[in-house]
Every structure is written in C-alpha cells, then in structure tokens.
Amino acid sequence: MAGDEATPIGKPVRFSTEMLPARDRLEIWREEFGRKIVRLDMAPLDDDPLFYDAAFQSVGDVSVSRGEISAISCARDRSLLDDGNGDVVMLIPENTTLRVEQGRFDETLDAGDCLVRRSSEVGRTLSKAGTFMTLNLPVERLAERVADIDLLLGTVVPSDSDALRLLLGYSRMVLGETVTLTPATVSTVQEHLLDLAALAIGTNRDAWHVAQDRGIRAARRMVVHIAIRKNAASRDFRIGDLARDMRVSESYIRKLLAEVDETFSSLMLAARLERAMERLTAPGSRRLKIAEVAIDCGFGDISYFNRSFLRRFGMNPTEARKAG
Numbered sequence: 001m002a003g004d005e006a007t008p009i010g011k012p013v014r015f016s017t018e019m020l021p022a023r024d025r026l027e028i029w030r031e032e033f034g035r036k037i038v039r040l041d042m043a044p045l046d047d048d049p050l051f052y053d054a055a056f057q058s059v060g061d062v063s064v065s066r067g068e069i070s071a072i073s074c075a076r077d078r079s080l081l082d083d084g085n086g087d088v089v090m091l092i093p094e095n096t097t098l099r100v101e102q103g104r105f106d107e108t109l110d111a112g113d114c115l116v117r118r119s120s121e122v123g124r125t126l127s128k129a130g131t132f133m134t135l136n137l138p139v140e141r142l143a144e145r146v147a148d149i150d151l152l153l154g155t156v157v158p159s160d161s162d163a164l165r166l167l168l169g170y171s172r173m174v175l176g177e178t179v180t181l182t183p184a185t186v187s188t189v190q191e192h193l194l195d196l197a198a199l200a201i202g203t204n205r206d207a208w209h210v211a212q213d214r215g216i217r218a219a220r221r222m223v224v225h226i227a228i229r230k231n232a233a234s235r236d237f238r239i240g241d242l243a244r245d246m247r248v249s250e251s252y253i254r255k256l257l258a259e260v261d262e263t264f265s266s267l268m269l270a271a272r273l274e275r276a277m278e279r280l281t282a283p284g285s286r287r288l289k290i291a292e293v294a295i296d297c298g299f300g301d302i303s304y305f306n307r308s309f310l311r312r313f314g315m316n317p318t319e320a321r322k323a324g
Contacts, residue, residue, distance in 0.1 A: 012055035060190035096130025112159025145198035232271035
C-alpha cells in the first residue's frame with residue numbers, strides 16, 4: 001500500500017504552439033488541439049501569430065489549467081457538443097479582459113473576474129492576450145455542494161471574492177512543479193478544489209438572486225405598461241383588473257411601480273393623453289370634436305382632460321390639432 005501511495009499521478013502536462021512547425025502551426029493547433037482535445041474552435045483575433053502555452057493537471061474528475069495566450073477566439077458550437085461534456089467551467093482572465101457571448105449572456109470580464117458556465121452550452125469567448133486560469137469541474141459533484149447550481153451558471157464571480165482568491169491560490173499550488181500528486185492525495189486535493197469552487201460560486205448566490213429579482217420585476221413592470229397602454233381607453237379598467245390578470249396583489253403592483261417613481265394612475269393618464277395626441281394629429285382629425293376624442297380615450301371629465309393635456313404637452317387640444 002505504501003508503495004502505491006508513493007507512485008506519482010504525474011506532473012502537469014504542457015501544451016504549446018511552440019512545439020509545432022511554424023508553417024503548419026495554426027492548422028495543426030486548431031484541428032488537433034482545439035477541435036479534438038479541448039473541443040473548441042480556436043482562431044486568432046488579430047494578424048499576429050497564434051501563441052498558446054499552458055499547463056494542464058487532472059485531479060480525479062477535476063481539471064486545472066493555466067497559461068499564456070495571444071488574442072484569441074474560442075467557440076463551442078453545436079458540432080462540438082457531441083462529446084457529452086457537461087462540466088462546469090470556471091474561466092479567469094488573470095491580467096487581461098475577456099468577452100463572453102453565450103445566448104442572451106453578453107458580458108466583458110475584467111482582470112481577476114471569474115466566468116461560471118457549462119460546457120454543454122453553445123458559446124464563444126473573445127480574449128485579449130494575457131494569462132488565464134481554467135477549472136473544469138463535474139456538475140454532479142458541484143450540485144452536491146451548491147443547491148440550484150444550474151441557476152448560478154452563466155454568472156460572474158467578482159475578483160474581490162475571498163473564496164475565489166482561495167480557489168485560485170490552491171489551483172496554482174496544484175499546478176506547481178514542486179507538487180507531486182499520489183493516489184493517496186489526489187482524492188483529498190479533488191475534494192478541496194470542489195469545496196473551494198462551490199464556496200466561490202455559492203457566495204455569488206445573493207448577487208445572482210438580486211439580479212434575477214431585478215430582471216423579474218423589470219419584466220413585470222413591462223407587463224404593467226403594456227396592459228395600461230392596451231386598456232387606456234377603457235374607463236372601467238382598474239388596478240384590480242390588472243392584478244387579477246397578473247395573479248399578484250394590488251399592493252405588489254403599487255410597490256413595483258413605486259420603485260421607479262411611477263403610479264398606476266399616472267401611467268393611465270399618460271397613456272390616455274398620448275392616445276389623444278395621436279388621434280388629434282392624425283390625418284382627418286379636424287372632423288372630430290375635442291370632447292369625442294377625450295371620451296374615446298378614456299376621459300369622463302372634459303375640463304380635466306383639457307387641463308391635463310395642456311400641462312403635459314404645453315398646448316391645448318385645439319392647438320395640437322392645428323399643429324398636426
């Protein structure tokens with residue numbers, strides 16, 4: 001047993017474009033390393049020669065790599081997804097910036113930030129020249145440590161995260177030339193990497209929920225605005241009708257609008273006035289009476305309509321019709 005424990009798992013494996021003949025370097029690298037090994041479509045972003053020099057270390061089911069690259073595009077399209085790899089990838093540009101395009105997610109990472117994404121999704125990264133670190137982690141193992149892990153993917157862990165700094169420091173140590181991983185230590189090191197990764201991703205949960213909540217509330221405000229514009233001409237349309245349609249309470253809608261200094265009544269008034277302006281300035285509007293327009297747009301009090309119109313547009317309805 002002791003003999004087995006002393007047998008090293010192996011030093012990090014180094015991949016470098018410098019190992020290939022200059023004439024065929026780009027073609028060989030893109031096909032043999034890019035498409036066959038890391039399953040990425042890799043291409044230079046500028047006219048300079050492609051440069052890639054990185055060390056890879058496998059620790060059980062976890063893989064850690066760190067290296068220097070020239071400005072490069074790395075895409076994972078549908079033709080490269082048939083490998084069945086659904087790992088969680090943590091990608092960190094250490095001293096440069098990185099743009100990520102993945103579905104609706106389009107974000108630029110600053111130096112030290114960490115992108116968390118799935119290998120099973122189509123996407124592309126556009127990297128400026130610099131040093132990067134990447135961790136590939138089995139999603140099943142992370143799911144044991146972080147609840148709702150799928151909801152946290154496609155997010156960015158900021159560079160000032162203490163948990164992220166711990167993970168990066170430990171990963172650099174794993175990649176160090178002085179470290180020898182044996183069967184006795186590899187399991188422990190793998191668990192440490194998974195624990196630290198889960199901690200880094202999990203500490204982003206509050207920020208993710210805030211962003212998610214912001215997105216949901218913004219979407220619901222849009223629903224409110226659309227419903228008001230659609231029903232502005234109806235004098236019977238009330239906030240209670242909207243609340244029932246949205247399956248929320250009236251107080252929720254009031255609070256939702258108050259967050260952006262709006263009210264249901266002010267939005268209704270604005271929508272009715274905009275509708276009236278459109279009617280008054282449309283071709284053929286001169287044959288319409290002002291009172292008819294006001295009533296058709298949801299107003300029951302003509303005097304109130306005239307005052308509100310003047311206050312909003314700086315002219316009365318008759319002047320607006322002449323100007324149109």
